[in-house]
Amino acid sequence: MTASTEIRDVYFFCTCLVDLFVPEAGLDAVTLLEKSGVRVHFPEAQTCCGQPAYTSGQPEEARGVARQQLGLFPQPWPIVLPSGSCAGMMRHHYPTLFAGTADQARAEAVANRVWELSEFLVDVLGVQLADQGAPTRVALHTSCSARRETNALRTTRALLGQLEQVTLEIQDHESECCGFGGMFSVRHPEISGGIVRDKVAAIRACGAETLITGDCGCMLNITGHAAKTGSAIPGKHLASFLLERSLGLSSDKGDAK
Amino acid sequence: MSQPLNFVPVAEFRERARAVVSNPDLQKSLRGAMDFLQAKRTVQFPDDAELQRLRDLGEAIRQYSLAHLPELLVTLEAKLSANGIHVHWAETPEEANAIFIDIAQRHQARTVIKGKSMVSEEMELNHALQEVSIDALESDMGEYIVQLADEKPSHIIMPAIHKTKAQIAELFAERIPGVHYTDSVDELIQIGRKVLREKFAAADIGVSGVNFMVAETGTLCLVENEGNGRMSTTVPRIHIAITGIEKVVEKLAHVPPLLSLLTRSATGQAVTTYVNMISSPRKPDELDGPEEVHLILLDNGRTQAYADEQLRSTLQCIRCGACMNHCPVYTRIGGHAYGTTYPGPIGKIISPHLLGLASTYELATASTLCGACAEVCPVRIPIPDLLIRLRTEAYTNPATASQAVRGAGSAYSSVAMALWHAWAATYRHPVLYRAFTWCASRFRFLTPGKQGGWTVNHRAMQPARRRFRDQLKDRA
Numbered sequence: 001m002t003a004s005t006e007i008r009d010v011y012f013f014c015t016c017l018v019d020l021f022v023p024e025a026g027l028d029a030v031t032l033l034e035k036s037g038v039r040v041h042f043p044e045a046q047t048c049c050g051q052p053a054y055t056s057g058q059p060e061e062a063r064g065v066a067r068q069q070l071g072l073f074p075q076p077w078p079i080v081l082p083s084g085s086c087a088g089m090m091r092h093h094y095p096t097l098f099a100g101t102a103d104q105a106r107a108e109a110v111a112n113r114v115w116e117l118s119e120f121l122v123d124v125l126g127v128q129l130a131d132q133g134a135p136t137r138v139a140l141h142t143s144c145s146a147r148r149e150t151n152a153l154r155t156t157r158a159l160l161g162q163l164e165q166v167t168l169e170i171q172d173h174e175s176e177c178c179g180f181g182g183m184f185s186v187r188h189p190e191i192s193g194g195i196v197r198d199k200v201a202a203i204r205a206c207g208a209e210t211l212i213t214g215d216c217g218c219m220l221n222i223t224g225h226a227a228k229t230g231s232a233i234p235g236k237h238l239a240s241f242l243l244e245r246s247l248g249l250s251s252d253k254g255d256a257k
Numbered sequence: 258m259s260q261p262l263n264f265v266p267v268a269e270f271r272e273r274a275r276a277v278v279s280n281p282d283l284q285k286s287l288r289g290a291m292d293f294l295q296a297k298r299t300v301q302f303p304d305d306a307e308l309q310r311l312r313d314l315g316e317a318i319r320q321y322s323l324a325h326l327p328e329l330l331v332t333l334e335a336k337l338s339a340n341g342i343h344v345h346w347a348e349t350p351e352e353a354n355a356i357f358i359d360i361a362q363r364h365q366a367r368t369v370i371k372g373k374s375m376v377s378e379e380m381e382l383n384h385a386l387q388e389v390s391i392d393a394l395e396s397d398m399g400e401y402i403v404q405l406a407d408e409k410p411s412h413i414i415m416p417a418i419h420k421t422k423a424q425i426a427e428l429f430a431e432r433i434p435g436v437h438y439t440d441s442v443d444e445l446i447q448i449g450r451k452v453l454r455e456k457f458a459a460a461d462i463g464v465s466g467v468n469f470m471v472a473e474t475g476t477l478c479l480v481e482n483e484g485n486g487r488m489s490t491t492v493p494r495i496h497i498a499i500t501g502i503e504k505v506v507e508k509l510a511h512v513p514p515l516l517s518l519l520t521r522s523a524t525g526q527a528v529t530t531y532v533n534m535i536s537s538p539r540k541p542d543e544l545d546g547p548e549e550v551h552l553i554l555l556d557n558g559r560t561q562a563y564a565d566e567q568l569r570s571t572l573q574c575i576r577c578g579a580c581m582n583h584c585p586v587y588t589r590i591g592g593h594a595y596g597t598t599y600p601g602p603i604g605k606i607i608s609p610h611l612l613g614l615a616s617t618y619e620l621a622t623a624s625t626l627c628g629a630c631a632e633v634c635p636v637r638i639p640i641p642d643l644l645i646r647l648r649t650e651a652y653t654n655p656a657t658a659s660q661a662v663r664g665a666g667s668a669y670s671s672v673a674m675a676l677w678h679a680w681a682a683t684y685r686h687p688v689l690y691r692a693f694t695w696c697a698s699r700f701r702f703l704t705p706g707k708q709g710g711w712t713v714n715h716r717a718m719q720p721a722r723r724r725f726r727d728q729l730k731d732r733a
């Protein structure tokens with residue numbers, strides 16, 4: 001694993017889902033960054049980007065929580081997130097959320113430094129991975145925010161493409177939403193269930209052994225539905241998969257999801 | 258007529274959605290239809306750079322037109338009047354129906370033949386005409402099928418897309434006198450055409466929608482594929498065009514880019530079979546065309562959207578339907594589940610202005626905000642942002658709600674608000690957050706097995722044994 005970079009320090013925003021539900025994805029992301037020669041700083045006071053309230057029509061509550069995050073990054077270092085969804089929130093929606101408030105400039109300054117993990121690995125660090133694993137076939141699900149609000153579709157595929165023994169299977173309707181949508185999946189289970197049902201069927205049918213995604217929300221949605229409705233689909237965060245393939249290291253024991 | 262006929266109580270939405278999602282045949286045909294329409298559109302835009310330039314242009318033209326809407330409508334009315342077209346203004350569907358019926362009764366009209374018009378669906382015109390014993394027949398094949406079945410359109414471009422060939426075959430055999438069952442598409446179309454031909458010749462009034470109105474020339478532009486629009490606007494003695502006030506553009510030169518975006522986005526056609534440009538009734542030296550042409554311009558809540566800087570972009574819509582063709586929700590629940598004249602993503606953002614938020618906010622919540630709609634919208638309406646805005650309007654405290662949207666605050670609940678306050682208070686304070694997540698992790702065995710809507714479709718979520726932040730410290 002090699003990387004060329006001037007950047008020595010980054011902030012890591014782990015996201016609330018990773019903190020409480022998928023910690024191995026965060027740990028593996030940190031290891032990946034460190035092995036690429038980067039010093040990772042984890043501001044202890046971080047909580048959540050505020051997206052659940054923002055998309056639920058509660059901008060006041062979202063602002064309150066988001067404001068707490070704005071003060072966590074005093075140095076001009078990049079802010080890296082293992083999530084396209086939360087990265088999209090901070091990069092694209094913070095400027096709107098804080099427009100016309102006293103925090104506008106701070107919000108924009110934070111937004112401009114936000115990187116989704118794979119974007120940072122490819123576009124900033126220029127990481128080159130050497131595949132150490134046995135041949136395997138994977139499906140990639142790119143979250144809608146990652147696809148439309150970041151460059152993660154390109155950079156995630158680029159990273160997987162560096163792994164010689166890994167075959168990327170393209171599931172039917174690959175670009176379609178998995179039906180998660182945060183609170184949507186709880187509020188409209190009848191519709192969300194119809195969408196994720198089809199996503200799970202497409203992934204099962206494509207011949208992949210593992211589902212890779214850069215967003216834990218989508219992963220919990222897809223693997224959680226698969227587990228409930230029949231044969232489980234092993235899901236791995238991109239960071240865990242890359243680490244395992246390139247260095248034989250991973251915190252993901254494949255049990256929690 | 259005081260309450261809009263298509264007023265739909267929010268509660269029924271879930272039931273209708275559930276019924277469609279759990280019907281495998283419907284799921285298959287919806288998916289097939291949407292895949293077909295998506296593929297047709299994709300073929301029309303092989304060059305992404307050209308598509309993005311055209312979308313920029315389309316957006317700019319629509320925004321320019323809306324920015325000048327009041328002046329353009331004044332110019333349009335003057336030009337149309339000078340051309341001999343009568344212009345009528347209606348604030349509500351009831352007013353529009355009254356204007357229509359008044360014209361019809363002045364001419365002792367008994368029969369009306371209709372080209373496709375979604376605004377006439379908004380007005381429930383057919384129903385209003387029935388009440389005064391005027392027969393209205395839909396002449397667009399899809400609309401004709403829907404009318405025969407006593408249903409409503411399930412798609413703004415393909416009204417009968419919810420019906421299979423076999424269902425249409427049965428419907429024709431059952432409802433059209435003297436018709437024997439056939440499931441040959443060609444024969445079915447010929448049967449429909451034959452019925453309609455006779456009606457065109459006999460109708461007193463022809464009705465049409467309008468795709469674009471050109472202010473500088475006083476022209477009504479109408480696109481269609483079946484020739485029924487041309488027939489409806491030329492054969493009967495009276496032509497009544499019906500549309501929303503937002504459809505105006507300033508110049509004839511503004512039409513071609515919008516036309517190109519419309520047909521390529523909607524049906525995947527470079528151009529439709531017919532493009533009608535209607536600028537006047539029959540002139541003395543002309544052999545055909547209607548003796549009278551009327552235009553009914555309906556507001557129906559559009560000025561409410563217009564008044565708000567952000568919500569105004571709703572009116573950029575050129576009604577291509579690409580948003581619904583690409584929507585994962587529409588693909589699962591179909592058009593009827595929405596219960597509104599306009600289904601799909603555009604329906605979610607326009608219906609609150611037509612019907613008020615109280616009966617429609619549930620639709621705004623029924624979206625993953627995936628953004629597929631905004632990605633294909635030919636005039637770049639930021640639909641997900643508008644959905645978030647409408648959610649905000651719906652959940653706001655009615656006591657402090659802005660007056661931007663009728664029915665703002667109608668989803669407000671003090672319990673839900675208290676929960677959000679508690680959530681925000683916890684996540685705003687790192688100490689509370691850490692205490693909460695520590696407890697959730699430490700006492701994970703207490704995690705409930707039933708987690709509301711989540712466990713309907715998923716295995717229950719359980720916090721990790723140790724949080725990320727704890728494990729990160731262990732590592733150091």
